[in-house]
Amino acid sequence: MSLKADNAVVSTAIAQPQAAAFGASVAVSVVTATTNALIDGSATIGAGSLSLAATTSTAVTVTAAAAAGGATAPSSGSEASSYLSNAKYTPFESTGEGKLSVVGALAISDLTSTTTANSNAYLHSNDFHTYHDDRLIGPPPPGRCGSPRGLIHR
Numbered sequence: 001m002s003l004k005a006d007n008a009v010v011s012t013a014i015a016q017p018q019a020a021a022f023g024a025s026v027a028v029s030v031v032t033a034t035t036n037a038l039i040d041g042s043a044t045i046g047a048g049s050l051s052l053a054a055t056t057s058t059a060v061t062v063t064a065a066a067a068a069g070g071a072t073a074p075s076s077g078s079e080a081s082s083y084l085s086n087a088k089y090t091p092f093e094s095t096g097e098g099k100l101s102v103v104g105a106l107a108i109s110d111l112t113s114t115t116t117a118n119s120n121a122y123l124h125s126n127d128f129h130t131y132h133d134d135r136l137i138g139p140p141p142p143g144r145c146g147s148p149r150g151l152i153h154r
Helices: 079-084
Strands: 002-015 025-039 044-047 050-064 105-119 122-125 128-132 135-138
Touching: 002 105, 025 079, 079 105
Parallel strands: 002 050, 025 105, 044 122, 050 128
Antiparallel strands: 002 025, 025 050, 050 105, 128 135
C-alpha cells in the first residue's frame, strides 16, 4: 500500500512599466505551499508493504523593471512605500551604503513551504517504510511492525 502527496507550485509576478516615464515598479509573489500525506481518523491499516510520502516543489519568478526615467522617494501610501516600510521586509532593504530610500524597481518573493507525511492511525506492516521528499526515512525499530502516531514531521 502506498500513499503519496505531490504538490507543484509555480508563481510568476512581473512588474513591467509600459508607458510610464518615471516611477517605481513593484512585483510581489507571496506563496504559502502546504503538502500533507495523512492517514487519520480511526483507521487501522494492515498491509504487506506500506509507504507514506510527501513532496513539494516550488518555482517562483519575480521580475520588476524600472521606468526609463527612474524614480524618487515613493509617495506615502504607495505600493512601493508600503513594502519598503513593512517590518517583514526591511531587514533586506539595504546595500553596503545603507538603507534604501528610493526604489525604481522592487521585486519581492515571500515563500513559505510546509511538507509533512503523518499518521494518526494504527499502522501494521511487515515492511513499513516512510519517505519524505523522496528520502527513505527507514523502517520501524526491530520488533515493531507499526507506529501508533506521528511518523514524520518537518
